Amino acid sequence: xxxxxxxxxxxxxxxxxxxxxxxxxxxxxxxxxxxxxxxxxxxxxxxxxxxxxxxxxxxxxxxxxxxxxxxxxxxxxxxxxxxxxxxxxxxxxxxxxxxxxxxxxxxxxxxxxxxxxxxxxxxxxxxxxxx
Amino acid sequence: xxxxxxxxxxxxxxxxxxxxxxxxxxxxxxxxxxxxxxxxxxxxxxxxxxxxxxxxxxxxxxxxxxxxxxxxxxxxxxxxxxxxxxxxxxxxxxxxxxxxxxxxxxxxxxxxxxxxxxxxxxxxxxxxxxxxxxxxxxxxxxxxxxxxxxxxxxxxxxxxxxxxxxxxxxxxxxxxxxxxxxx
Numbered sequence: 001x002x003x004x005x006x007x008x009x010x011x012x013x014x015x016x017x018x019x020x021x022x023x024x025x026x027x028x029x030x031x032x033x034x035x036x037x038x039x040x041x042x043x044x045x046x047x048x049x050x051x052x053x054x055x056x057x058x059x060x061x062x063x064x065x066x067x068x069x070x071x072x073x074x075x076x077x078x079x080x081x082x083x084x085x086x087x088x089x090x091x092x093x094x095x096x097x098x099x100x101x102x103x104x105x106x107x108x109x110x111x112x113x114x115x116x117x118x119x120x121x122x123x124x125x126x127x128x129x130x131x
Numbered sequence: 132x133x134x135x136x137x138x139x140x141x142x143x144x145x146x147x148x149x150x151x152x153x154x155x156x157x158x159x160x161x162x163x164x165x166x167x168x169x170x171x172x173x174x175x176x177x178x179x180x181x182x183x184x185x186x187x188x189x190x191x192x193x194x195x196x197x198x199x200x201x202x203x204x205x206x207x208x209x210x211x212x213x214x215x216x217x218x219x220x221x222x223x224x225x226x227x228x229x230x231x232x233x234x235x236x237x238x239x240x241x242x243x244x245x246x247x248x249x250x251x252x253x254x255x256x257x258x259x260x261x262x263x264x265x266x267x268x269x270x271x272x273x274x275x276x277x278x279x280x281x282x283x284x285x286x287x288x289x290x291x292x293x294x295x296x297x298x299x300x301x302x303x304x305x306x307x308x309x310x311x312x313x314x
Binding site: 011012032033034068070071072074075078107108115118119 | 160161164165183186187189190193194197200201256259260263264266276277279280284
């Protein structure tokens with residue numbers, strides 16, 4: 001069975017890549033699906049199931065490059081972060097989420113990242129990229 | 132029945148006098164949402180709207196359009212579609228929607244919006260956080276956070292009213308304003 005999950009980017013959902021073989025994990029694009037459950041549940045189920053088979057001492061770095069999220073997507077990512085926190089509390093290897101701020105007006109996005117961190121208890125690392 | 136050609140001019144004048152940029156009436160789905168967003172965004176770009184205001188407007192439009200998609204229903208007797216309008220004048224960008232609602236849902240919705248409108252900026256932030264922690268994703272894929280997000284982004288009170296159509300159904304009208312001078 002493949003240990004890679006890939007969802008192609010569309011107008012509504014980001015590209016999602018969870019590649020355990022090559023240790024590449026990312027979300028790239030905007031997230032405004034009408035039904036967030038349909039987009040994210042298969043991805044997150046795969047990720048946490050595959051984590052159980054992931055015998056590595058290496059940390060897992062998740063690269064997030066999302067410029068826009070609807071409110072339901074924020075909720076889904078918050079739940080994802082809570083699960084990452086649970087994993088980190090029980091394991092030596094750690095899941096690290098790095099969120100790249102790529103647009104020019106990132107005040108809203110910084111606020112969203114902060115509120116996800118506060119609500120989930122999991123710290124997301126912010127990376128500023130020059131345009 | 133098509134609009135008589137002679138009425139097109141007055142219809143256009145009405146749109147201008149009411150500062151309307153876009154009006155869509157009909158069935159709403161994700162494809163319509165994407166098209167409406169793209170058209171409005173192009174319109175804002177061509178008018179040189181401030182990028183911060185544009186981003187807030189875009190965010191609110193997404194929430195309003197997806198609310199309609201998730202909660203719209205058709206009543207064959209009433210035959211009244213949902214409507215979505217975007218307008219812009221010197222002071223504000225305003226986003227308005229109208230859609231049918233079951234009367235039994237009005238009390239809970241009124242309570243929810245009144246609670247949101249009673250909060251200041253910090254209060255809304257806290258409410259958003261609490262709702263995120265306690266909400267679950269519904270069958271239609273929503274988290275019930277849309278109205279709070281609209282209020283946070285607009286930085287104005289949500290205006291709303293219900294026009295009763297019959298004993299079972301009303302028409303729910305929602306208006307969000309984004310003040311252009313707000314930073």
